[in-house]
Amino acid sequence: MTYCTTRGAGALAALPHHDGSEIYVQQGPYQLGSVITVRVRVPRGYGETAVLLRFVQDAEPRTVRTALARDDEHDRWYEAELPLHNPVTSYRFALVLPDDVHWLNARGVHDRGVTDENDFRITTAAPAPEWLHHSVVYQVFPDRFARSAAADDRPTPEWAEPAAWDDEPVAHGARTGKQLYGGDLDGVVEHLDHIADLGVTTVYLTPIFPGRSAHRYDASTFDEVDPLLGGDEALVRLSDALHARGMRIMGDITTNHTGEGHEWFHRARTDESCAERDFYYWIDGGPGYASWLGHSSLPKLNFASPELGPRLIDGPGSVIGKWLQAPWSLDGWRVDVANMTGRYADNDHNEDVGRRLRATLAAVNPDAALISEHFHDARGDLSGETWHGNMNYTAFSNPVWTWLAAPGNGIRYMGVEGLAMPRRTGAQMVAEMRDFDAAVPWQVLLNQWNMLGSHDTPRIRTVVGSREMQEVAAGLLFTYLGVPAMFAGDELGLTGTTGEHARVPMPWDRPERRDEVIHERYRTLARLRAEHRALREGSLRWVLTEDDAVGYVRETADEALLVVVARAAWPGAELRLAVPSGMAETLYGTADLTVTEHDGATGVVVPGDGPTVGVWKLR
Numbered sequence: 001m002t003y004c005t006t007r008g009a010g011a012l013a014a015l016p017h018h019d020g021s022e023i024y025v026q027q028g029p030y031q032l033g034s035v036i037t038v039r040v041r042v043p044r045g046y047g048e049t050a051v052l053l054r055f056v057q058d059a060e061p062r063t064v065r066t067a068l069a070r071d072d073e074h075d076r077w078y079e080a081e082l083p084l085h086n087p088v089t090s091y092r093f094a095l096v097l098p099d100d101v102h103w104l105n106a107r108g109v110h111d112r113g114v115t116d117e118n119d120f121r122i123t124t125a126a127p128a129p130e131w132l133h134h135s136v137v138y139q140v141f142p143d144r145f146a147r148s149a150a151a152d153d154r155p156t157p158e159w160a161e162p163a164a165w166d167d168e169p170v171a172h173g174a175r176t177g178k179q180l181y182g183g184d185l186d187g188v189v190e191h192l193d194h195i196a197d198l199g200v201t202t203v204y205l206t207p208i209f210p211g212r213s214a215h216r217y218d219a220s221t222f223d224e225v226d227p228l229l230g231g232d233e234a235l236v237r238l239s240d241a242l243h244a245r246g247m248r249i250m251g252d253i254t255t256n257h258t259g260e261g262h263e264w265f266h267r268a269r270t271d272e273s274c275a276e277r278d279f280y281y282w283i284d285g286g287p288g289y290a291s292w293l294g295h296s297s298l299p300k301l302n303f304a305s306p307e308l309g310p311r312l313i314d315g316p317g318s319v320i321g322k323w324l325q326a327p328w329s330l331d332g333w334r335v336d337v338a339n340m341t342g343r344y345a346d347n348d349h350n351e352d353v354g355r356r357l358r359a360t361l362a363a364v365n366p367d368a369a370l371i372s373e374h375f376h377d378a379r380g381d382l383s384g385e386t387w388h389g390n391m392n393y394t395a396f397s398n399p400v401w402t403w404l405a406a407p408g409n410g411i412r413y414m415g416v417e418g419l420a421m422p423r424r425t426g427a428q429m430v431a432e433m434r435d436f437d438a439a440v441p442w443q444v445l446l447n448q449w450n451m452l453g454s455h456d457t458p459r460i461r462t463v464v465g466s467r468e469m470q471e472v473a474a475g476l477l478f479t480y481l482g483v484p485a486m487f488a489g490d491e492l493g494l495t496g497t498t499g500e501h502a503r504v505p506m507p508w509d510r511p512e513r514r515d516e517v518i519h520e521r522y523r524t525l526a527r528l529r530a531e532h533r534a535l536r537e538g539s540l541r542w543v544l545t546e547d548d549a550v551g552y553v554r555e556t557a558d559e560a561l562l563v564v565v566a567r568a569a570w571p572g573a574e575l576r577l578a579v580p581s582g583m584a585e586t587l588y589g590t591a592d593l594t595v596t597e598h599d600g601a602t603g604v605v606v607p608g609d610g611p612t613v614g615v616w617k618l619r
Contacts, residue, residue: 014074014543014576015109016042016095016102018120020442021539022557028443030084030124039069039079040093040104043576044601048095053080055091056116063094073601074578082122088383088441090119106438118438123384125443126358129332129367131201131248132388133446134536136478136526137485138200141455142229143180143214144169144505145488146187154228156180159212166510171501177213181505185225185234189241191508198491198519199526202248204334206455208235211259214503215455217336218259218297222312222319236327248331250369251323255313255353256341257291257298264311265299278305281344290344292337303342303349313356316364320357324365331368332361334391338372339381354386371449375456382440389447392482395436396450397457403429403550404473404567406465410497411458421463426550430542437481446537448482455487455503459496461515467493468611471521472565475588475613478525479554479563481540491522528588528615534559543575548610553577553618560618561587566610576603579618589614 018024018040026036042048051066066078082091092105092114103110107118147165156162160180163169170176185208188195195203207216210226225235242249258265268276281290281302292298301308313320323330335341335357342349354372361368372378372387375394382390398414402424405411413421424432437445452460452473461470470493477484489506493515496502507513529535534554544551544564551564562577562584579602584593593616594605606614 014043014541016040016046016093016104017539017541018093018104019106019539019541020120020122020445021537021555023539023555025122025442028122029127030122032084032087032124035081035083036122037079038082038091039077040066041075041077042095043075044071044073046095047097048076049098050096051078052094052096053082053091054094055082055089056119057083057085057089066093072578074576084122084124087125087385088121088123090116090121090439092119106440107434121383121439121441123441123443125384126362127443128388128447129369131367132332132369133483135202135248135483136198136200136529137202137204137250137449137483138195138198139204139206139454139485139487140188141183141206141215141488141503142185142188142208143183144503145183146191146506146508147182148184148186148190148230150186150230151182151184154182157212157228160214165505169496169501169503171496171498176500177215180214180228182228183505184229185238186230189238191506192241192245196245196247198486198523199530200247200486202250202331203238203242204250204485205252207252207254207336209253212261212297217254218261219254220259220261221263222253232328239327239329243329249329250332250334250371251330252334252336253319254298254336255301255357256337257300260297260299262299275305275307278302279308292340300344301341302344302347303353304347309356313353313360315360318360320360321364324361324368331365332370333357333368334371334373335387336373338387338390339374339376339378350381351386354381358386369447371447377436379436379439382444384441384444387444389444389449389483391454391485392448392450393457395433395448396476396480396482397452399424399429399432400452400473400476401460401463402432404464404469406463406469409463409465411463412498425547427545427547430545430550434542445481446483449485450477450480450482451485451487452477453487453490453502454485454499456499457502458498459487459494459502459504460490461493461518462495462497462502467515467518469567470518472567472611472613474518474522474525475563475565475615478529479535479561479615480552481554484526484529486522491519492516493518524588532559532561532587532617534561543577544573544606546570546573549573549606549608551575551606562593562604562606562614562616562618564606564614566608566612568610570608570610572606572608574603574605576601577618578602579604581619585617587615587617 066080069079070077095102163179209219211218264276287296290300342353413419538554538556548568548570549566
């Protein structure tokens with residue numbers, strides 16, 4: 001089956017649609033044992049004789065008939081009552097035809113039998129803080145963002161290789177973690193005008209604890225902020241400055257491992273009778289302990305230890321709890337390699353760790369957010385009962401990169417040596433997005449951090465190769481379902497071939513290295529998202545998938561926006577969409593839509609320009 005796309009004057013009917021937004025699902029927070037109303041949209045002319053709701057209760061499927069609730073010029077709306085009997089309820093719809101049955105699940109419409117894997121899901125877990133899905137996140141890698149004057153007086157540690165601010169970061173090799181540029185937290189404070197002007201609402205800092213590398217994922221203690229960054233007092237100054245502007249600040253922590261130089265690990269190696277000995281996995285063969293991906297500098301934590309939890313993750317006195325409290329007052333945590341935390345061989349404490357983290361946030365600061373890093377298929381970890389959301393590489397970054405990749409860009413696909421990044425069609429991108437979004441509750445999808453790049457990936461400008469294509473990518477970033485999360489410098493067009501190479505210092509005093517045109521595009525798109533609730537929490541309904549162009553409608557009860565992005569010129573299309581006013585208002589881009597009418601139903605003609613981004617208000 002295909003998506004709603006036609007060329008020329010004829011228009012095909014759209015496909016049935018459902019998601020967890022307010023126009024389809026009675027909104028929560030949801031309680032175990034409650035009953036809610038769900039609705040499904042079926043385009044007129046689809047030919048259905050009935051629509052059934054199929055849901056799973058105590059692992060057994062149940063089926064009820066929906067009732068026709070509304071009928072308009074474009075669609076018929078059916079609704080039914082859905083009992084939330086289990087913590088996570090999965091469901092889908094059966095579209096009964098005269099001689100067939102089609103299934104509608106989170107992957108779309110199917111004219112064959114389907115598994116339960118991609119059913120829609122609703123969780124009764126406590127919801128994420130309201131501010132999270134309204135956020136625009138800005139990732140700061142402190143060593144490369146900005147140096148305050150105080151940085152000049154700090155001694156260089158023995159492990160570091162001093163680098164001048166304009167030096168090129170080393171892309172590969174042992175030196176990559178050793179280059180120290182000397183950025184600090186007061187340097188971030190000094191550039192908050194730039195961050196706020198960009199439309200950012202949440203600053204996410206990569207680790208700020210001392211370590212033996214510039215990235216600081218090899219913490220030597222969790223008890224203090226690295227003096228190289230200005231110490232605890234600098235974090236207080238930054239937190240206070242952000243909160244004074246109505247902005248949020250999130251920290252970054254490794255619950256999977258510590259550094260080899262961590263005080264816990266030092267005690268564990270030197271005293272086999274100490275409590276910290278049980279914090280790690282001790283194995284036969286070198287180096288004698290388990291570590292992250294075999295890197296001996298990053299020994300892995302063992303959550304079977306009864307004392308590790310209270311020290312690291314449980315309650316106000318833990319590391320997690322401490323930094324959420326005054327005077328530092330972090331608004332949440334991003335957890336590094338969260339997918340690996342608590343998992344080793346036949347041990348799997350991952351879900352337990354996630355639940356305990358959530359419990360600590362609830363006890364210390366119920367308005368704090370918890371975001372996981374998971375580079376791969378995270379669906380099994382995203383029930384809503386542990387992480388509020390994930391860094392969304394699989395359902396956003398990867399598919400967008402492969403659709404917009406510049407031919408011959410030299411970027412390794414998924415970081416694999418010798419594997420070139422493919423260039424895929426719009427339909428392939430959309431299918432990949434829907435694959436990885438399916439089975440994730442809507443409450444989690446709203447909070448996924450969508451990224452065009454991070455400190456662990458190539459820069460988007462290098463991936464796509466031009467300002468025009470970066471604007472197309474940014475159009476997706478700020479209008480797609482979830483939270484836009486930028487890596488500092490992307491808004492200036494910075495480049496980088498690998499994650500390490502992408503950690504280039506911000507060119508504050510180098511106007512020739514700043515692309516102010518793309519900077520303005522980011523500012524405009526961030527402002528557009530802030531002005532339209534439909535872009536922050538509205539339904540997402542795909543209406544266009546061409547090789548070189550894709551489009552979707554974001555819709556709430558009070559507005560509907562059409563978004564079309566194109567990587568190249570394409571033939572254009574007529575889409576059957578309701579435009580009650582008879583005129584679509586252009587919100588972004590230079591092209592206007594032509595409103596049409598066929599058999600009493602309205603539609604719009606989308607011009608085939610590209611590369612381009614267009615956003616139009618339909619009502």
